Amino acid sequence: MSTTTTDTSTEKMHAGVRVGGWSWVWRPWLVLATAGLAVATFLVFCISIAIGDFTIDLPAVIRTIFGQGERVDEFVIMDLRMPRALVGLIVGVALGISGALTQSIARNALASPDVLGITAGASATAIFVVTTSGGAVLGSSLGLPVAALAGGLGTGLLVYFLAWQKGIDGFRLILIGVSVSAVMTALTTWLLVLADIRDVARAQAWLVGSLDSRSWTEVWTSLWVTIALVVVVLAVSFHLRPMHFGDDVAAGLGVRYSVVRAVLLLCAVLLAGVAVSAAGPVPFVALVAPQITMRLMRTPVPPLVGSGLFGALLLISSDLIARQVLPNDLPVGIVTAMIGGPFLVYLLVRANVKRPA
Amino acid sequence: MSIVVEQRGLDPAPAGAVVDPRRRRLLGLVLLVVLLAAAAVLSLVVGARALSPAEVWQGMFGDPGTDQRLTEIALIIHTSRIPRTVLAVVAGLALGIAGALIQGHTRNPIADTGLLGVNAGASFAVVLAVYLFGLGNPLQYMWFAFLGAAASGVVVFGLSSLGRGAGNPLTLALAGQGVTIFLAAMTTAVALQDKASLDVLRFWNAGSVQGVGWNVIAVAAGFVGIGLLLALVNLPTLNLLNLGDDVARGLGVNIVTGRTVGVVAITLLAGAATAACGPIAFLGLMVAHIARWITGPDYRFLVPFAGLLGGIVLLLADIAGRLVVRPAELQAGIVVALLGAPFFAALVWLGKFRQA
Numbered sequence: 219m220s221t222t223t224t225d226t227s228t229e230k231m232h233a234g235v236r237v238g239g240w241s242w243v244w245r246p247w248l249v250l251a252t253a254g255l256a257v258a259t260f261l262v263f264c265i266s267i268a269i270g271d272f273t274i275d276l277p278a279v280i281r282t283i284f285g286q287g288e289r290v291d292e293f294v295i296m297d298l299r300m301p302r303a304l305v306g307l308i309v310g311v312a313l314g315i316s317g318a319l320t321q322s323i324a325r326n327a328l329a330s331p332d333v334l335g336i337t338a339g340a341s342a343t344a345i346f347v348v349t350t351s352g353g354a355v356l357g358s359s360l361g362l363p364v365a366a367l368a369g370g371l372g373t374g375l376l377v378y379f380l381a382w383q384k385g386i387d388g389f390r391l392i393l394i395g396v397s398v399s400a401v402m403t404a405l406t407t408w409l410l411v412l413a414d415i416r417d418v419a420r421a422q423a424w425l426v427g428s429l430d431s432r433s434w435t436e437v438w439t440s441l442w443v444t445i446a447l448v449v450v451v452l453a454v455s456f457h458l459r460p461m462h463f464g465d466d467v468a469a470g471l472g473v474r475y476s477v478v479r480a481v482l483l484l485c486a487v488l489l490a491g492v493a494v495s496a497a498g499p500v501p502f503v504a505l506v507a508p509q510i511t512m513r514l515m516r517t518p519v520p521p522l523v524g525s526g527l528f529g530a531l532l533l534i535s536s537d538l539i540a541r542q543v544l545p546n547d548l549p550v551g552i553v554t555a556m557i558g559g560p561f562l563v564y565l566l567v568r569a570n571v572k573r574p575a
Numbered sequence: 576m577s578i579v580v581e582q583r584g585l586d587p588a589p590a591g592a593v594v595d596p597r598r599r600r601l602l603g604l605v606l607l608v609v610l611l612a613a614a615a616v617l618s619l620v621v622g623a624r625a626l627s628p629a630e631v632w633q634g635m636f637g638d639p640g641t642d643q644r645l646t647e648i649a650l651i652i653h654t655s656r657i658p659r660t661v662l663a664v665v666a667g668l669a670l671g672i673a674g675a676l677i678q679g680h681t682r683n684p685i686a687d688t689g690l691l692g693v694n695a696g697a698s699f700a701v702v703l704a705v706y707l708f709g710l711g712n713p714l715q716y717m718w719f720a721f722l723g724a725a726a727s728g729v730v731v732f733g734l735s736s737l738g739r740g741a742g743n744p745l746t747l748a749l750a751g752q753g754v755t756i757f758l759a760a761m762t763t764a765v766a767l768q769d770k771a772s773l774d775v776l777r778f779w780n781a782g783s784v785q786g787v788g789w790n791v792i793a794v795a796a797g798f799v800g801i802g803l804l805l806a807l808v809n810l811p812t813l814n815l816l817n818l819g820d821d822v823a824r825g826l827g828v829n830i831v832t833g834r835t836v837g838v839v840a841i842t843l844l845a846g847a848a849t850a851a852c853g854p855i856a857f858l859g860l861m862v863a864h865i866a867r868w869i870t871g872p873d874y875r876f877l878v879p880f881a882g883l884l885g886g887i888v889l890l891l892a893d894i895a896g897r898l899v900v901r902p903a904e905l906q907a908g909i910v911v912a913l914l915g916a917p918f919f920a921a922l923v924w925l926g927k928f929r930q931a
Contacts, residue, residue, distance in 0.1 A: 328749055332756065380920055390923055393685075396748055397920040400689070400856060404912035408905065410777045418777055419770060426763040501756050544764075552764045559757025563734050566750055 248524075251515045255527040262531055263307060266538050267299045305432040305496050306534045306550070308440045310503060312493040314511075314529020315451060317504030318520035319486035323479055324388035327565055330505035331370075331490035333392060335399030337499035339373025340366040340491055341425055342402040342409070344498075348421050349413035363439060363495030370491030373398060378483065386479070427500030427551025429537050440496040444489065448526070451485045454478060455522055500551045502558020503529050509565065532557075600876045603869060607883035611664065614890040618660040621894050623902055624651060631656075655785070662784040662792050663893050663907065664886045666848040667858065669799040671885020672806050673844035674859015675866060675878045679813045680837045681732070684864070684922075685748050688728070688845040689856020689912075692754040696727025697849045699758045701779055702765045705772040713791050713851075716775075720850035721798075725842045727754055732838075782853040782908015784893050795851035802843030806878060809836045813874045855908040857915025858885055864922065888914075 234244065268279045274291055281287045282295045317330045331337050347365040378386070381394040406425070410418050423430075457478045490504065507529035508520030515524050536553035544552065619631045626634070626648060634648035635657075670688060677686040688694065700723025704716040735750040766773040812833040815823045820830055848855070859881070866880035889907060892914065896905035 333749070333752060380924065383924065393748065393923040394920050396690075396752060397916040397923065400912055400916040400919075404909045404916070407777070407781050408909045411781050411906065411909075412903070415770065415774055419767070419773060422763055422773060422777075423767055426760055426767075501760060546768060548764055548767065552760050555757050555760030559753050559760075562753035562756075563750060566746055566753070567734060 248515050248517065248521065252521070252524050252527065255511075255514075255524055255531065259307075259527050259531045259534070262534050262538070263303055266303050266306070266534050267295055269538065269542060270294070270299055301432045301434050301437050302429050302537070303534060304437045305440065306429050306537050307530045308437070308444050309429075309493040309497045309500065310507075310530030310533035311448070311526040312440075312444050312489040312529075313500065313504040313533070314507040314525040314527070315448060315522055316486045316489035316493070317506075317529070318508040318511075318522050318525035319451065319482050319489075320504070321508050322519050323483055323486070324386070324391050326388035326392065327509055328505070328562070329388060329392055329395075330502075330508075331486070332499070332501055332505060333399070334374070334377055334395035335397075335402060336370045336374045336377070336395075336487055336490045337494050337501075338399040338402035338406070339376075340370035340494035341499045342406045343369025343372075344494070345406050345409050345421050345425065348424070349409050349417050363436075363492075366495035367488070367491040370494055371487055373402060374483070374487030374490075423549055424498045426549050427498040427554065428549035429497055429533075430547065430549065432496070436496050440492050443492045447485050447489050447492070451482065451489075451522065454481050454485075498549075498551065500533065501555045502562065503532055503554050506554075506558050506561050507532055509561075596871070600870055600880075604876075604879060604883070607880065607887065611883055611886050611890070614887050614894070615660050615664060618663065618890050618894055619652065619656050622651070622656060622897050623904075626651075658787060658789060658792060659784045659893065660890065662787050662795070662851060663890045665792065665796050665799055666784060666852045666855070667886035667889030668882045669795075669802065669844040669848040669885070670855060670858045670889070671862040671866075672803065672878055672882040673841050673848070674861075674885070675863040675874070675881035676806055676809070676813070676837055676841050676844075677859065678863050679817065679874050679878075680834060680841070681747065682817065683747050685860070687857055687860035688724075688849065689854060689858075690748055690751045690860070691728050692731040692751045692758065693724045693728040693845050694849060694854030694856060695755040695758040695762070696723040696725075696730075697721075697846075698776065698780055698854060699723055699727075699762045699765075702762050702772050702776045705775050706765050706769060709771075713787060714794070717791055717794065717850035721846040724846040724849045727758065728842060728845065729838075730754060779853045781906035782855040782911070783906040784852050784889070785904065785906075787851055791851055795847045798843050798847035802840045802847065803882075805836055805840035805843065809833065809840055810875045810878055813837065813878075817872070817874070853906075853908055855889070855911050857919060858888060858911050861911075861915045861918050862888055864918075 264276055264279045264283070267283075268274050268276050272294075274282075274294065278287060278291050279295060282291045287295065313331070320329045320331060320334060321327055323329075344362055344366040347361055351361070377391065377395050377398050380398070381387070381391040383390065410421065413421065457475075493500065493504075508525040511524040511528040512518075512520045514528070515521055517524075532554070533550065536557065537550040540548050540550045540553045616628065616631075619635075620626055620628060630648055631652060633645060634652040637645065637649075674687055677688070677691070678684060697720040700719040701716050703723075704710045704719035708715075710716045710719075731747070731751050731754050734754075735747040762776065766776050812823075812828055815826055815828045816830065816833055818826075823833075824830060845859075862881045862884035863877070865884055866877050870876040870880050889911065892910040893907040896907050896910045899905055899910075
């Protein structure tokens with residue numbers, strides 16, 4: 219299947235930059251596109267805060283964010299709208315980077331936390347906690363995130379070990395992920411059958427991925443964990459590039475690929491777990507964001523920073539659409555599924571049509 | 576003829592088949608029918624209230640008269656145990672045969688009604704029917720389930736067969752996964768609009784043979800009957816189609832007709848079973864592989880074997896569901912998924928599916 223992200227032949231030669239002991243390849247378009255994406259994400263973030271039951275104009279929003287706003291605006295923005303937008307931003311970044319990592323490691327465009335069963339596992343444990351506690355946990359700030367994180371991590375490890383066979387092969391990883399995902403979904407369905415109908419309604423809304431009524435507590439917990447993970451990822455990802463040439467080349471270049479891969483995969487699973495614990499299993503962002511970013515920035519593999527930014531852009535815009543265009547305050551996951559389902563199919567069809575005989 | 580067929584299937588013929596294979600397979604069929612009957616009897620006996628075979632017999636055929644206890648038993652037998660046993664046999668048979676046919680026609684060992692998005696399509700159609708038209712009766716919304724199952728199955732299969740990746744197991748699984756997640760989100764969007772739809776949906780989604788009325792079973796059985804006939808007609812053609820389209824054409828097979836009959840049969844079988852029981856994933860996949868291990872790749876035997884195995888597995892799953900969480904029940908669809916997904920993972924691990 220030619221959906222692997224390794225395609226170095228299209229890469230042009232670039233000049234190098236050296237600062238002290240560090241060196242990078244200077245890619246003007248990559249830097250420019252990343253900066254553009256950052257600006258666009260910030261703008262949509264501000265627009266998302268500006269639009270609501272009553273609309274605040276954009277300059278006022280930006281003034282308020284930087285602490286220069288009027289008191290009324292400050293209340294609406296900082297207390298009511300900011301947490302939701304920030305959770306969207308953090309979750310988007312976490313999912314985007316998580317997807318970029320899993321796709322790079324599996325060397326397959328289709329290996330995302332949704333397909334690998336990680337989000338399904340996080341959902342199953344979260345729903346277990348919700349239904350057995352009679353819904354009490356949904357309001358609390360600790361139980362649900364911890365359960366989702368533990369479930370995501372447990373499932374990620376399970377998939378990894380089940381797919382391990384003298385190494386990790388992307389094809390096997392995905393199929394094992396699909397089957398583990400099915401088990402987790404079956405368990406979730408069973409929990410929903412047993413539960414009280416009021417808990418079911420709450421759980422179901424959460425299950426599709428939602429940013430509704432988030433508070434600063436969710437922002438802080440997810441923010442710190444995400445920042446810590448992103449720092450680790452960026453530090454280790456220096457070793458990721460040689461791995462795209464295959465395990466043997468990477469080993470020849472001095473990369474301890476099994477360690478690097480394990481650390482990055484762990485970070486990817488934890489990032490997905492944090493995202494699920496903050497917003498529920500928002501579908502497809504982790505799959506779509508890295509793929510679009512890769513095409514946008516003309517890189518052979520999904521760029522990490524860009525994928526994170528695009529994930530945030532995608533999630534915040536989807537939330538805006540969910541709030542303003544769709545009826546009845548539908549959760550954001552509905553919009554990402556509407557975008558992501560067809561996109562997945564597009565990827566498959568394109569990969570098939572391009573496939574050499 | 577049969578020698579050629581055996582060498583061209585998904586798996587090589589089992590080595591050391593010294594006994595006349597035809598006789599062995601016929602014996603196997605008889606054995607499976609006996610097993611199915613035994614499982615059906617077990618299904619009548621086991622339950623929240625355990626009954627002895629003698630009591631079951633009396634409840635079925637005896638005249639309860641004024642005996643309070645016998646009247647109760649007769650009620651349990653006639654309103655609950657017999658219908659769910661019959662439905663498990665009908666649906667299991669249909670899903671097993673559909674699974675084997677799908678694998679045969681797509682030459683894809685991963686093909687299954689659940690993975691093909693058929694279940695998600697049916698769920699979406701059901702929740703839409705409940706929400707838009709306020710239908711609460713399974714007899715009314717099963718028609719929608721049928722349509723939804725057929726439509727999404729055709730879409731997924733169509734998408735995965737575009738271009739040169741056609742028949743690649745991964746493509747099919749992922750096209751199914753994409754459509755499934757998409758439809759599941761749409762289903763949730765509708766279900767969140769009103770509690771009645773949500774309540775119908777969560778039970779329907781679990782996949783169960785319990786509490787389905789005779790009227791629904793009769794309609795489903797009718798469709799399954801037609802599907803079965805078409806499947807039987809299709810079997811010799813399917814064997815020839817598996818020699819490759821060119822060879823089949825050379826042998827005088829009308830390829831378009833052969834494939835169309837197959838697809839219609841699959842849709843009727845899987846659609847009817849899903850409409851009556853709700854989504855039951857992995858059953859067809861599982862039994863088709865087990866059947867292939869027993870019979871080898873001759874579809875004239877593989878398909879009936881898969882059907883009978885489907886009935887047996889669904890019956891046993893339903894019985895197990897009544898026992899494991901007593902006094903509550905685990906829906907048969909959940910039990911099948913909990914069995915089937917590890918089975919699937921084991922096949923992956925053993926390298927049964929290869930990247931095309």
